[in-house]
Amino acid sequence: MVSRVFYDKLICNKDLVMPGSLKSCSSQSWGCKSLSFGMELILAQLGWKPGVNSMLRIWNCGWVGGEVPPKRTSLGFPPPDSMSSFTVKDLHTPSLCWNRELIFDLFEPEWARRICAIPICNTAVDDCFFWKLSSSGIYTVKSGYAACLASYLSVHSSSKDESRIDATSKVFCKKRLWRLPGPPVWKILVWRILTDSLSVGAEFVKRNLIIGSVCPWCGEDGMVETVEHLFRDCFLVKRLWACSSIGISTEFSTSVRLRDWIKNWINYFYTKEDSSITVIRFLSVLWSLWRIRNDIVFSGKSFSPEHFFAFLSNSTNVALEAESRLASAVSASRAVCYDPLDTLRNEIRNYFPFFLVGEKGTCAPFRVKVDASWVSSLQASAGWIVYAPNGECYGTFAISFDAESALQAEAIGIREALRWAARSNLLHLDVSSDCLQLLLQLARVESQHHLVKGILFDIESDLLLFHCICFSFVPRRLNKVAHNLARAKLGL
Numbered sequence: 001m002v003s004r005v006f007y008d009k010l011i012c013n014k015d016l017v018m019p020g021s022l023k024s025c026s027s028q029s030w031g032c033k034s035l036s037f038g039m040e041l042i043l044a045q046l047g048w049k050p051g052v053n054s055m056l057r058i059w060n061c062g063w064v065g066g067e068v069p070p071k072r073t074s075l076g077f078p079p080p081d082s083m084s085s086f087t088v089k090d091l092h093t094p095s096l097c098w099n100r101e102l103i104f105d106l107f108e109p110e111w112a113r114r115i116c117a118i119p120i121c122n123t124a125v126d127d128c129f130f131w132k133l134s135s136s137g138i139y140t141v142k143s144g145y146a147a148c149l150a151s152y153l154s155v156h157s158s159s160k161d162e163s164r165i166d167a168t169s170k171v172f173c174k175k176r177l178w179r180l181p182g183p184p185v186w187k188i189l190v191w192r193i194l195t196d197s198l199s200v201g202a203e204f205v206k207r208n209l210i211i212g213s214v215c216p217w218c219g220e221d222g223m224v225e226t227v228e229h230l231f232r233d234c235f236l237v238k239r240l241w242a243c244s245s246i247g248i249s250t251e252f253s254t255s256v257r258l259r260d261w262i263k264n265w266i267n268y269f270y271t272k273e274d275s276s277i278t279v280i281r282f283l284s285v286l287w288s289l290w291r292i293r294n295d296i297v298f299s300g301k302s303f304s305p306e307h308f309f310a311f312l313s314n315s316t317n318v319a320l321e322a323e324s325r326l327a328s329a330v331s332a333s334r335a336v337c338y339d340p341l342d343t344l345r346n347e348i349r350n351y352f353p354f355f356l357v358g359e360k361g362t363c364a365p366f367r368v369k370v371d372a373s374w375v376s377s378l379q380a381s382a383g384w385i386v387y388a389p390n391g392e393c394y395g396t397f398a399i400s401f402d403a404e405s406a407l408q409a410e411a412i413g414i415r416e417a418l419r420w421a422a423r424s425n426l427l428h429l430d431v432s433s434d435c436l437q438l439l440l441q442l443a444r445v446e447s448q449h450h451l452v453k454g455i456l457f458d459i460e461s462d463l464l465l466f467h468c469i470c471f472s473f474v475p476r477r478l479n480k481v482a483h484n485l486a487r488a489k490l491g492l
């Protein structure tokens, strides 16, 4: 139902991921608005990887590293009618190379070079899109949420909001706060203290609200309830801290802001042994102070130390028990579980040839060690050294080419080495590379990165040319010759 309404109301182009497929409509319901907001957010962060025979419009789609390449300033815009409908395919020559002359005519030189560095593969690969905000090109909820938040803040933030949380608190929240032991409500309380978002008396005064703003513990006239006073500086609270199982003295700390005081203590506890128990005892006092304070303020209860310590010891014990159950569950799961991918990685590191295509015949293989070099100016090179079955060096080779990333250079290196071997009629091969990431993607153990997908397809289809081919991982220190061959080709 939702999708039908959504399609009818919003979609004018069935191909959702093409620009301009969303209708703008004045009478949208909140549901439709939120869906279209989500879609626009996602569409804005999608980039295109052109395939073979790509039908992507060169002036509309983000197809060069996810961006729309700007036209050459001398070209004038909008581009002449004959060019406005150009697709990526129109920039290829009939022999499947980039038409460099045309590309340098249409785009600024810097962009033209980037375009020419995009490898063209021979295997038919469709246009595909990738998520620009993650290095793998795959959408993650975390990066999507970050994009959503950034877009929200760019519209709604004011200087006041930005100063609410200082830099060290930001780091504390990111690295430590949400990993603290204890129930989530404790952490939320600390987070609200760090971000100044706890509604205590002082905040009411700031907003001219005439609600009880006096300290609930001591009730002294003129003693406004600030977070510092409420949680630390009130003379009654000082005694509670001193008598609690953590036994902290809060004298001499009045000049420190509460948020810094809390961060300092927690950071200090983490330098000691049994830190999680101490942190639980500490947070439990903060939580009990807040709960008992709310009982006084909202339920009109009177304060009694017995009640406070009963509440404190109960909440401490519950949290400590939960923590010890968690610790034993974690150690038990560590004993039985293992990550199969990790095991595979270790095996590969220990040199096992990790995949084999064809049948291992009686014929001894030639051994090819490949490596590639890449510099950020998009230039790349590959080198390979070939050993005959008797162990003698058969020859060394190096080529240079353009590539978009180091991983792509490694992939092109392997593809070209294989093509060379096929041309030289060496059909029993043992290929080694020091790029584990690429080998894992080639073996489809890890998902293939959008920048190398097409090239890996090329390699896969080339494999059929060989009688037997085996890929193995070689540590970098044993791949020096190929490494130096590649670097020398780039003049490094």
Ligand SMILES: [Zn+2]
Binding pocket: 215, 216, 217, 218, 219, 220, 223, 229, 234, 235
């Ligand atoms: Zn007080």
